[in-house]
Amino acid sequence: MLGLWAVLTLTGVLYSAWLGYGGRAFAAALTAFAFFFLVMLLLAARGVEDRLASRFGAGTGYLLGAAVFLVYLIYAVGTNTFALTRAAAVAGLVFIPLALAAFAQRKPPGVWQDFAAILFVWLAVKPLPNPWGWSLSHWLWPYPGGRLAYVLTVLLFVNVALACFLLLRRISSVGYSIGWGHHWGFFLLASFIVFGCIVIPLGQAMHFIQFEPQWPQLKSLPLLSLGILFFTAWPEELLFRGLLQNFLSRASNSDVIGWWTASILFGFSHITNMGFPNWRYVVLASIAGFFYGWTWRKTGSIFASALVHAAVDVTWHFLFRTV
Secondary structure, eight states: OHHHHHHHHHHHHHHHHHTTOOHHHHHHHHHHHHHHHHHHHHTTSTTHHHHHHHHHTTHHHHHHHHHHHHHHHHHHHHTTOOOHHHHHHHHHHHHHHHHHHHHTTTSOTTOHHHHHHHHHHHHHHSOOOOTTOOOHHHHHOOTTTTTTHHHHHHHHHHHHHIIIIIIISOOSSOOOOOOOOTTHHHHHHHHHHHHHHHHHHHHHHTTSEEEOOOGGGTTTHHHHHHHHIIIIIHHHHIIIIIIIIHHHHHHHTOHHHHHHHHHHHHHHTTTTTTSSSOHHHHHHHHHHHHHHHHHHHHHOOHHHHHHHHHHHHHHHHHHEEEO
16 A cells, blocks of 8 residues: 555656646645545555554544644645634534544444534535535635645545544444455446446436547546546545445445435435536436445445446546536
8 A cells, every 4th residue: 555655646746746836835735645645545455444443542533633634734834825714624624523423432333423424524525506606625725726626625534534434433344445355356347337238328318428439538548547546436435335325224224225325315416516406417326326336235345336436437538428
């Protein structure tokens, strides 16, 4: 994981330097990105979570939350964008979910505090549409010109979710690890192929997508694929499969109810995409959530479901145009 983190971070640094970024502000933004990304990958190494918990106990979650807030302050001061309102907002975004997790620390998974923390995180990452066009992520991360706003917001909340549920609550069966298991190849291919056979003709019939390969983007496809995997598919699979589907299954005592409910909620979470309300997106995303959830159930890993998720998104962006 350290090697993967180093390679991917160095790639980002070289690309940013090629674009002309540098100086103290760039160093501060890079520090925030590198720290959040490191935590996201390092806790995906098998055994790291258990070793941290055995040494520091539940305090590991609090330490990570405090570190996340401190890193944001480094970013804000280093980029000359510090404001008390921004700092207070980030403090709330970090410590309110931690407080909810702390109140539920000795309770079984699937209590109301768990769902409240998930909802809080999701609304912060993807707020409801507003007439002013205001974006929390762009307000919190103004440098460099809002270009890193989405990525840094996602990484921040992945860190918060890890602090709350993996380190503080010690939720089991999340599947937060990067690895490979028995028959995974079959499950991933089956999920991807069957989903494509259903959704491609359905999406065309609904006038949602149109076959139109983007050949000029072929050179950027590898970097685009990595970006989609780590900054879209992986965080969404953690939230909707590793946590939400997990909690719903336990609360209802039914894997099927948890699976189907999480899939429908995943679909509705996309209702604001490309215009509100986008019912076509809701339908197709719900079907996608069904297959991602099936993959997670079969493999017990969000890495497996994230691979299918990323493959779907990459195929969509490269081979199809949204109508």
